[in-house]
Amino acid sequence: MDDERILERERYQIEQILQLESEELQVEEVEESSDDDDVQTNSGGTSASVEFTYDTSLAALHSYLGEVEYTHNRLAFLDGGAVLTLPLFYLEGVVLFPEARLPLRVILPNFIAAVERALRQVDAPYSIGVVRLYRDPNNGKIKFATTGTTAEIRQYRRLEDGSVNIVARGQQRFRLRRHWIDGDGAPCGEVQIIQEDLPLRTPQDAVGKLAPLRNLRIGSVLQMPSLYDSHNQHSWNDGNDSDAISEGSFDSELSSAERMLHRAALVSSYGSDLVEESVSSDDEKFERDLELQTGRSHLDNYEGFMHAEYSKRNEETSSGVGKRALLDNQTCRRVGRRKYSIGHLRYAPRAFWPSWVYHMYDSYILAQRAADRWKHVVRAPSMDGFVMKPDLLSFHIASKIPVSESTRQELLEIDGISYRLRREIELLESLDRIRCKTCQTLIARRSDMLVMSTEGPLGAYANPHGFVHEVTTLFKANGLAIKGLPSKEYSWFPGYAWSIADCASCENHMGWLFTATRKKLKPRSFWGIRSSQVADETR
Structure with missing residues (x-):
């Protein structure tokens, strides 16, 4: 029944396409305007003309390929870690993600042989492996990406x-x-399926549920292992994560006195009424007044011990080549006298990290943030339906985000849902300018994006010569020169004719200008920019 409904809907859409194709070609001149008054936000995309009448579902049908029949074969998902041999398609300028659609016009004999092999293989019927082909920027040699995606032939x-x-x-x-070439000339590869992780959610009892640590004494802390020894942690600067650092290795480099002070500081940050400035374990910082993060009641017990400990250190190091500033009696008595009330810390929950740290790795919270950011930047198609499926959402955004192919390959290679979502949020927040990869000419801005397909602002399309292009659609673009007359033959967007667009500065092929073939079709024109010609810069 599902296939019948799909076929019925597609028959109706094909009738619409045939009606558009029967229209007489009437291409109007494109008037470039930098005035934003005639541009408004529209449900069809980030920027659109005042009127938007185009049916975006037509482009997703890839009707330029002609009639393609459903194979009615559905391969069950393979177990993570499984190793198998697949016919290989290596495509320049294309990065395929799970759930994304890939049109192919296969005309080369070796790839036709690969299709034949896919149709008759038993272990993974109707399946091929797709990897990105690229040139090494250092030596210009052709290379294969080591991470790819299996694809099932649906039509x-x-x-x-x-x-x-x-x-x-x-x-x-x-x-x-x-990878190798088999006896029939078909490219083949031995691939290993990646084991995907499951979406993570912050445990309900990890933050804010346990009693505060109000009566914890220093003596108990000095005997317990470091709070961080059993965890891989990150240092945080202004709320942002940075390179991983081992608290255990830091702890081991301290002297016994310094270690006690350091752990006393940890205690004060969890349950003490008073707190001081932190002490550093760097010997060069002993020249400054040592100010400890611990309450006065605890410090009184240690003042004499600390003076004796540092005096001993003075005797051991005074014969060395370099001079060190040492802790004298006056400094020792002055330690701990600068106190600041932070009574609210008494009620800190018994958690290794504050709640915002856990939220940085909660897949569902990150999914909501990514969907909200997508709605703000791109608007359509909406990602709200995938918020409860963070794994699918991460792949959907990666397959549609209008960035360079190398950046999208980076997203494909990321293992871990939360890490991929965090990188996508970062890209969506920084996405602003689209530049030519060769000469860095500014082509467009984020506000110029236009969604002309239900697949999103970026989609893959095949041309008659067998090349596949990933194209970002824009309402307007700058610095492009049009070559040749418009043609509606093999148009990816029914109802629009296409013209080749080159970068006016370096003359490299940037994409195409699409112009409406009938007066009632809106928008009147738009641009398609190849992702393979977009610079990696996103700011």
Whole structure:
């Protein structure tokens, strides 16, 4: 029944496409305008003309491939870690993600052989492996990405000239272990399926549920192991995570006296009424007045001991080459006298980290943040339906976010849902300018993005020569030169004719200008920019 509903809907959409194609080609001149008065926010995308009449579901059908029939084959997901051999498609300028759609126009004999092998293989029927092909910027050599995605052939049609049209769908990520050409000339690869992690949620009893540590004494802390020894931790600066650091290794470098002071500071931060400035374990900082993060009641017990300990250290180091500033009686008595009331710390919950640290790795909280940011930046298609499926959301955003192909390959290689979502939030927050990869000419800004397909502002499309392009659609663009007359043959967007657009500065092929072929179609024109020609810069 589901397939019948899909076919019925697609028949209706194809009728719309045929009606558009029967219209007489009427291409109007494009008037470039930098005035933002005629641009408004629209449900169709970030920026759109005042009127938007185009049916964005038409582009997602890839009707330019002709009639393609459903294969009715559905491969069950493979176990993580499974190793198998697949026919390989290596595509320049394309990064495929799970759940993303991939159109293919297969005309080369070796790739036709790869399709034939996929159709008859038993262990993974109708499945191919897709990896990105790129040139090393240092030496210009062709290289294969080591992380790719399996794709299942969902629609298939063989043409009279022997070529094959395909619509495939991404399935699972894999690591490419090795690749070769088989006896029939088909590219093949040995791949290992990546074991995906499960979405993580902050444990309900981890933060804010336990009693505060009000009566913890220093004596008990000095005998307990470091609070951080059993965990891989991060240092935090202004709320942002940075490189990992081991508190255990820091603790081991302190003298016995310094270690007690350091742990006393930890106690005061969890339960003491009073707190002081922190002491440093760096010998060079002994030149300053040592100010300890501990309450006066605790310090009185240690003042004499600390003076004796540092006096001993003075005798041991005074014969060395360098001079050190040592803790004298006056400094020792002055330690701890600068006190600041932080009574609210008495009620800190018994958790290793504050709640915001846990939230940085809560997949569901990150999914909500990513969906909200997507709604603010791109607007359509909405990601709200995937908030409770953080794994799918991370792949959907990665497959649609309008950034360079190398950045999207980076997203594909990230293991861990929370890490991928955090990187995507960072990209969405920094996404502002689109520049030419070759000459860095400013082409467009974030506000110029336009969604012309239900697949999002970025989609993959195949041309008649077998090349696949990932294209970002824009309402307007700068610094581009149009070449040749408009053509509606093999148009990716039914109802629009296309013209080649080159960078006016370096003359590299940046994309296409699409112009409406009938007066009632809105927007009148838009641009399609190749992601392979977009610079990595996002700020």
